[in-house]
Amino acid sequence: MEYVLFILININMYIVLAVSLNLIMGYAGLISVSHAAFMGIGAYVTTILMVQFGWSFLLTLPAALLFAAVISAIIAVPSLRVKGDHYIVMSFGIQFILTSLLNNLNITNRAMGFAGIPKPSFFGFAFESNFALLFVSLGFMLVCVLFAARLAHAPFGLILKAIREDENATESLGKNVVFYKVAVFVIGCSLAALTGSFFASIVSFIDPFSFTLDESIFISTLAIIGGSGTIRGSIVGVPLLIAFPEILRFMQVPTTVAGPLRLIFYGLLIILFMRFRPQGIIKEY
Amino acid sequence: MLLELKEIEAGYGKKSVLFGLSMNVKEGQMMALVGPNGAGKTTTLRVIAGQIHPNRGSVLFRGKDISQMMPHLVAQNGVSLVPQGSRVFTSLTVYENLEMGGFQIKDSNEFRESLEGIYRLFPVLEERKSQWAGTLSGGEQQMLAIGRGLMSRPKLLLLDEPSTGLAPKVLHELMKTIVAVKEKMNTSILIVEQNVNEVLKVADEAYVMKLGRIVCYEQCAETLLYDDKLRKAYLS
Ligand SMILES: Nc1ncnc2c1ncn2[C@@H]1O[C@H](COP(=O)(O)OP(=O)(O)OP(=O)(O)O)[C@@H](O)[C@H]1O
Ligand SMILES: [Mg+2]
Numbered sequence: 404m405e406y407v408l409f410i411l412i413n414i415n416m417y418i419v420l421a422v423s424l425n426l427i428m429g430y431a432g433l434i435s436v437s438h439a440a441f442m443g444i445g446a447y448v449t450t451i452l453m454v455q456f457g458w459s460f461l462l463t464l465p466a467a468l469l470f471a472a473v474i475s476a477i478i479a480v481p482s483l484r485v486k487g488d489h490y491i492v493m494s495f496g497i498q499f500i501l502t503s504l505l506n507n508l509n510i511t512n513r514a515m516g517f518a519g520i521p522k523p524s525f526f527g528f529a530f531e532s533n534f535a536l537l538f539v540s541l542g543f544m545l546v547c548v549l550f551a552a553r554l555a556h557a558p559f560g561l562i563l564k565a566i567r568e569d570e571n572a573t574e575s576l577g578k579n580v581v582f583y584k585v586a587v588f589v590i591g592c593s594l595a596a597l598t599g600s601f602f603a604s605i606v607s608f609i610d611p612f613s614f615t616l617d618e619s620i621f622i623s624t625l626a627i628i629g630g631s632g633t634i635r636g637s638i639v640g641v642p643l644l645i646a647f648p649e650i651l652r653f654m655q656v657p658t659t660v661a662g663p664l665r666l667i668f669y670g671l672l673i674i675l676f677m678r679f680r681p682q683g684i685i686k687e688y
Numbered sequence: 689m690l691l692e693l694k695e696i697e698a699g700y701g702k703k704s705v706l707f708g709l710s711m712n713v714k715e716g717q718m719m720a721l722v723g724p725n726g727a728g729k730t731t732t733l734r735v736i737a738g739q740i741h742p743n744r745g746s747v748l749f750r751g752k753d754i755s756q757m758m759p760h761l762v763a764q765n766g767v768s769l770v771p772q773g774s775r776v777f778t779s780l781t782v783y784e785n786l787e788m789g790g791f792q793i794k795d796s797n798e799f800r801e802s803l804e805g806i807y808r809l810f811p812v813l814e815e816r817k818s819q820w821a822g823t824l825s826g827g828e829q830q831m832l833a834i835g836r837g838l839m840s841r842p843k844l845l846l847l848d849e850p851s852t853g854l855a856p857k858v859l860h861e862l863m864k865t866i867v868a869v870k871e872k873m874n875t876s877i878l879i880v881e882q883n884v885n886e887v888l889k890v891a892d893e894a895y896v897m898k899l900g901r902i903v904c905y906e907q908c909a910e911t912l913l914y915d916d917k918l919r920k921a922y923l924s
Contacts, residue, residue: 558791565777565788572771575737577763577792577840632779688779688820 408533414645415540416602419547421625421637423594426551428623429631429687430560431587432567433483437494438622440501441592443614444471445599450517450609451510460523460604464597471596472589479588484581486570490588498616505611516610523604536605543601547594552634554590563587564632624669628676630683640684644672689748690715690876691736691844696745696755698735705731707900708745713844718870718877720891720909722884724922728900729880730772733846736878737769738762749844764792768842772849772880776832778822782813785821785832789839805873806835809865826853830862838869845869847879851886859883863890888913896921 424438448467452458458466478497482490505511523530523539530539554560562583565573574580603609629640648665656664676683691713699705705728713719721729734740736747738759747755754762763769768789776785786803793799807814810831816824821832830850837845847866851859867890870877881887887909888894894909895902896918904917912918 558787561780561784561788562791564779568777568779569775571739571759572775572777573788574759575739575763575769575771576789576836577760578788579758579760 405533408537410646410649412533412537412540412605414642415537415544416598417622417625417645418544418638418641419598420595420622421629421641422548422551422634423591423598424622425626425629425631425634425637426554426563426587426594427591428626429633429636430555430563430567431584432563433584433588434488434491435494435588435591436491436616436619436623437478437498437501438592438595439614439616439618440498441471441475441595442599442602442618443501443505443609443611444474445596446603446609446614447505447511447599448596449600450520450603453521453604454517455510460521460600461525464600467596467600468593472593475589475592476585479585483584483588495616498619502611502615505614511611514611516608517603518608520603520607520609522607523601540601540605543597547597548634548638551594555634559583559587621669624673628672628683630685630687632687633683633685636683636685636687643684644669689713690717690750691878692746692748693732693736694746694748696732696735696742696747698731698740698742698745700731700740705900706735706742709897709900709902710745711895711902711905713876713878715876716870716874717893718867718879718891720887720894721878721880721897722882722887722894722918723897723903727897729897730848731900732897733769733848733878733880736762736844736846737767739769763840763842766840766843767846768837768840768844769846770833770837770848770850773852776821776824776829776836778820780821781818782821782824782832783817785836786813786817786839789836792840802839802841806838809838809868810835827855827858827862830854831865834866834869838873838875841873842875845875845877847877847881849880849882851881851883859886863887866890884918885913 420438420442427433427435445467448470449463452463452466453460478493482493506514530536562578566580566583570580625641625644626637628644630636648668651661651664689712693709693711696706696709709732723729735742738757741756746753749765749767786806790799790802793802812828813832813835824832834850850862854862863886866877869875879887889910891909894906894912896904898921903921906912
């Protein structure tokens with residue numbers, strides 16, 4: 404039972420990650436490989452503020468959001484101003500820098516990370532049991548998904564798709580393309596950071612290995628296989644993709660084998676999808 | 689004068705394409721710009737639209753120099769470019785494409801009027817408004833691209849080879865529609881066209897350009913059809 408709850412919490416977290424990356428990648432067409440890094444930023448900001456400075460969970464959220472927004476804007480503004488795909492390299496860079504910082508800074512506790520992070524509490528009301536934590540993650544996921552869906556269906560979402568298809572034409576219709584690209588990047592990364600905040604507090608343990616390049620690529624896989632350019636795709640795709648490998652566990656496959664098998668499974672899935680259904684599970688149109 | 693290009697020098701990186709090009713478009717006018725492939729016609733339109741900033745010279749639009757302005761601001765000032773190949777946004781519906789053209793209009797009544805105007809010009813767009821733009825025929829996409837460019841009610845419409853891929857009969861209809869746009873919507877037009885015969889019949893005035901320069905200006909576009917200068921520009 405505990406184990407199932409844990410998977411469900413994970414699914415909620417990954418839905419927000421996939422949906423927010425989908426805004427950046429699926430809607431605006433900006434390939435980014437630093438989503439886990441931004442999740443890490445949120446996780447560490449929240450953890451350090453709670454553990455070292457005794458802040459309440461709720462108060463750390465705006466701090467994490469702001470921190471991620473500023474850093475993503477610093478990357479986005481110079482790299483998205485020039486046409487072309489420079490920001491891919493930039494996002495690689497931020498991913499490597501962050502992994503390296505987390506592993507080497509004293510304030511992040513180096514490779515050890517943090518354990519025993521306080522559980523989330525809202526206005527003095529603490530959520531302790533795993534069941535309660537599931538509801539926290541569910542609530543967080545629903546709020547984020549509703550927010551993303553509103554954005555995607557507002558003119559904002561249309562403009563992002565138009566940019567993806569033809570930047571010059573979008574500009575010549577009077578849209579400030581750089582502004583929209585920076586905006587969606589900052590919004591998507593900030594959502595990833597908030598996910599990190601919830602993740603750290605719900606799971607109570609973080610270390611640098613949860614926020615590596617592998618993890619960023621895994622999140623992209625979720626977004627692409629679910630269906631890029633659709634919010635629904637990420638919501639439908641993530642549970643399937645996260646839950647499926649867990650079957651291995653019920654089949655009593657030893658963890659040393661299950662780990663590599665899981666990666667092989669995802670690798671095969673990407674290949675099969677690219678070959679037979681490049682639009683993903685849910686088609687954009 | 690609505691638009692004045694003065695001594696424009698522009699290109700791509702180190703490559704120069706326009707060598708001191710000057711031209712004018714008057715208010716209420718349909719101006720044709722013709723010339724052989726690679727003459728720099730598309731480049732000229734992109735300079736006007738702000739997509740390429742000239743190294744020298746000025747672009748005056750209603751007296752204001754817009755030569756170094758960002759393209760979205762040029763558009764907001766009333767210049768609309770329908771690019772060559774008229775690619776519409778294929779993953780948006782027909783209606784959403786038109787919406788993209790009209791976001792600048794804040795007033796919802798004005799937006800509706802604009803939209804109805806477009807539907808009157810191109811009734812087929814209304815029939816297909818909820819269809820994905822990528823599933824329209826080539827000619828319909830062309831109409832959508834023009835409609836999208838007109839949604840913001842520009843003062844100046846730049847059309848880059850709107851005839852591409854159209855059957856002769858459709859092309860003839862399109863030219864008539866473009867004239868109607870000029871007359872009914874009070875929009876001046878600068879049109880680049882390979883199909884010289886059709887465009888010179890309906891345009892007011894015309895420029896012929898070659899290798900980045902204007903080689904001929906004619907106040908009565910149609911007379912160019914019977915003029916040696918045009919043939920020479922294309923042949924030599
Ligand atoms: N993006 C670009 N980068 C480099 N050179 C370019 C670019 N676009 C066009 N050119 C060059 O600039 C010159 C003029 O091109 P342009 O597209 O303006 O010609 P055009 O008159 O519109 O021709 P066409 O009738 O074939 O459309 C050509 O020599 C072309 O190779
Ligand atoms: Mg051209």
